[in-house]
Amino acid sequence: MLSLAAHITVAVLCVGMLAGMTFHTERRDNGNNVILLVDVSDSMEPLKGERDNFIKAVFDAEGGGDCNIGVVAYANGHVYSVRLGPDSNYNDYAAAPANKKPDASATNIGEALIYAQSRLTDRGRGRIVLLTDGLENEGNVLAAARSVAQDGVRIDVKYFERPKYDGEIQIVGVEMPDAARRGEPMQIKVTVQNSAAGKNARLELYDKTDRGAGFFSTDAQGGATLTPDKKLFSGSQNYLLGGGIETLIFEYRATAGVFHELLFAARLDGDTIENNNFYFAFFTNGERNLLILTGQGQNAGNLREAASGFDNVDVRNAADAPLTVAGLREYDEIVLMNLSRADLSGVKELETNIQVYVRDFGGSLLVSGGDNAFKEADMKETAFEEMLPVKSATAAAPVALTLVMDISGSMRDNYVNGRQRMAVAKDGAIAALDALGDNDYVSLITFGGGAWAEWPLMPASRKNEKFNRLNPKTGVLEYKDMYEIVRGIETVTGTHYDAALQETVNVFSAFPASDVKKHVIFLTDGGPTQGYEQTYRRDIQYLREQGVTTSAIAISLEEGGGSVAASSARIQEIAALGGGRARLLLSNADILTLPSVMADETRTVKNAEINYETFTPAIRDHSFATAVPQLSGYNGSILKEGARQVLYKVNTDKADEPIYAVWQYGGGRVGSFLSDLSGDWSADYFTDPNGVQFIRSALDDLSPPVYGGAAYADENIEFTYGNYIASFRISSPSQTSDTLEVTVTDPNGDQYQASVKRQSRDSFFVTFETYALGVYDIQIVKKDASGAIVALNADRTKDVTVVKSVFSYSAEYDAFPAGTVDENREFLVRLAQIGNGKAFESPYGIFEQEIVKTDFDPRLPFLIASMILLLFDIVCRKFKFKRGNPHGQNPAAPPQPKQKKKARAFRVL
Secondary structure: OHHHHHHHHHHHHHHHHHHOOOEEEEEEEOOOEEEEEEEOOHHHHHHHHHHHHHHHHHHHHHOOOOOEEEEEEEEEEEEEEEEEEOOOOHHHHHOOOHHHOOEOOOOOHHHHHHHHHHHOOOHHHEEEEEEEOOOOOOOOHHHHHHHHHHOOOEEEEEEOOOOOOOOOEEEEEEEOOOOEOOOOEEEEEEEEEEOOOOOEEEEEEEEEEOOOOOOEOOOOOOOOOOOEOHHHEEEEEEEEOOOEEEEEEEEEEOOOOOEEEEEEEEEOOOOOOOHHHEEEEEEEEOOOEEEEEEOOOOOOHHHHHHOOOOOEEEEEEHHHOOOOHHHHOOOOEEEEEOOOHHHHHOOOOHHHHHHHHHHOOOOEEEEEOOOOOOEHHHHOOOHHHHHOOEEEEOOOOOEEEEEEEEOOHHHHHOEEOOEEHHHHHHHHHHHHHHHOOOOOEEEEEEEOOOEEEEEEEEEHHHOOOOEEEEOOOOOOEEEEOHHHHHHOOOOOOOOOHHHHHHHHHHHHHOOOOOOOEEEEEEEEEEOOOOOOOOOHHHHHHHHHHOOEEEEEEEEEEEOOOOOHHHHHHHHHHHHHHHEEEEEEEOOHHHHOOHHHHHHHHHHHHHOOOEEOOOEOOEEOOOOOOOOOOOEOOEEOEEEOOOOEEEEEEOOOOOOOEEEEEEEEEOOEEEEEEOOOOOOOOOHHHHOOHHHHHHHHHHHHHHOOOOOOHHHHHOOOOEEEEOOOEEEEEEEOOOOOOOEEEEEEEOOOOOEEEOEEEEEEOOEEEEEEEOOOOEEEEEEEEEEOOOOOEEOOOOOOOOOEEEEEEEEOOOHHHOOOOOOOHHHHHHHHHHHHHHOOOOEEOOHHHOOOOEEEEEEEOOHHHHHHHHHHHHHHHHHHHHHOOOOOOOOOOOOOOOOOOOOOOOOOOOOOO
8 A cells, every 4th residue: 555655646746747837926025124225436426416316215105114224325335324224214314424435436336235235134035226327347246246136135226327428538548658868859649538529628747757746736535636736747738629539649858857757637628527637657768867976085986887777977076066956857866975964065055956856856865974974963953864764873982871760659650551650661771771782881860759879870781780789768788680670669759850860960970981972861751849940950951061961751741730831841951951862752652662762762872973893784675685795884873764774784782773774755765875885995895796786776776777668568567457456467487485575666655565376386466456546666576485585587687576557547437438328227137137126217116015926846856755755665565564454463452372283184095
């Protein structure tokens, strides 16, 4: 019977499969969780009123029903403007703050769809209603729509037809010659697209020579008007437009400078979209000119020979230098060889004009050292030193340093990120001790309601050595080292400046050495207790007269009376009277930097003006050279914040000192070589190949060598551009352990690492973002397994390759995008179909209940069931299963014993 039942069931299932049976179900659904996904990109700005009216009508059409509505505003990013809920309304959307809107300069529908899906709590009944003009220029909307639909979320679409722009012009390309010689005319091809046939347009050209200041005089972001800097204006030409795409020839004659960044601006009366009127390009002049200025008796022959990358090298005495900015701009780079500021200021306006040449016109400047250069008295707080990446050092001598430290109650009672100010001050004193060398001296004075010399001026070489001393506060004999004494300091009441400075006078009066530099670091967190500020100024002035300088550091400023401003002024007055520096660390974040500030202050005092010492500089930036020879002298200096240290001297008893440093100053670049370039201290740099390479690299880094247009693609690099993404492939014979590092410098000067993916052993794919407008520098470096820089290609010796890329405007501002209105509409209809939704024209049909039909094809389940039943039938036949009692017995009766068979009788005949 079981086998028969299985046969019948299998037969029925097979008939169903062969007949193509399908189950149909229907239910009513109005999609009661709805996210309005609203395009707020700049291309939708002309449609803003129509779009917002549609949104208002959607809220009105819902009319207080049981639907939950939310709004996500999107462009290049997204913002959850109105949270999903039954009480949301149009006013919630309209009142969304302007500062919480996404970047409107691009459109990424795909990313917005994924985000909107994540806001739906009941995805099985959720809907996304997309409001858009369909102009996506970031991401992949169709792939995102498929993903959202597979998760059960429906996508409906409302298409807003973008208006046609009459009287519009946009620049779509600029073709430059590979190179142009200085002063010679050249023709630039500017391709424009316009809908202004018969109208007159004007092209304006702005030329930013080398690394000049930014193109725009106002912020180019956040909707600000794009106004090119008038200082860069280089001419304009008028054209009669014919309509469509046409090429306009712009005649230009470049003058000073090697590398030129250009901005073209198209002007047309009645033009609507401004962002697409600007386009960037670049070119190089065909020669480089170098000016070397020397002092009396200086020999520039070695440097002239090393500067082989320049077409023209002009060597002049500083007294014969060009006197005007225009004259200086005839040179791409200027070298000052062992000149003092007095050598420059002796020539009328030369110092000021060099500053203008670098800062305002992007000129390059290299300043070398020697016995006349980098002297503090000559350079300190001058415009010339302002240009340099280093600060001039103080005179050479060991230092006798006295730390004068406030230990008043406020140092105990006030906290910085959970730590007492006193604990931070102790860290600062320890950092100062660490910065001293064995030939220095140090003492510590603490003050509160009195002043105490914790130890007199002693050799810093004993800072780790325990010694006997009477505790000045308790009179108890102690056996401690300097660090233990600092850590054991306890606070007291009062802040007596008078006592502190009087004790400082006593300490230095008892110190016999005269061949050391004497300095005080005065540290406090508040003004003096009233009545104890009468004589400290006199004591500071007295110390200054005895050759003792004083710097003052304030950590916050607690006042018993008066204002913080008054206390700040007092700290600055102490430093001014003492001939030192003032540092105001007023915020918690600043106070936490106290140890590094005190260490830097100590190192500043220790550095020497001229050091006659033979050493080999260490290299921090190997793109200049992999090795350098030794030097026999250098000028002491301090690296400025923001400067790049290329070569430096390693010191064991004080901070490392810069030997070659470079930085950006205004629109130009300035390098400081703290040894000479005449060969007195640097003779090996003109005979050793590594030294020659370093000098040439330093000169080329400041003003890059001339490249033709092809040279920027000499590594077979071809760029592919998305909207805010650029990419290129590069081939380079490589080992499997080699790596490629690509550093991008955007037009604002910001640097970041590009994404590098290896496609094969010798092929790499590079991508980077291009959000800033203008020319990008892309530096390509290949490194081996040890991290050393190696040549990019086997037939080249250049270790670092720099190529250029340009970004002019987002596709969001394309006034003539590809695709007709019908094609855009059809694309969005297809999008809705992928999302199992509809393309709506009116908001009033969105909330109508709809019959949701579901079809179910049972053939696969039927086939599976049939196979199972067939297997079951085989099992039944194999084991002969029968329905009922196999023995025909009464189940309730006890089992009967088996009957023995009787023996059959045989009759014998």
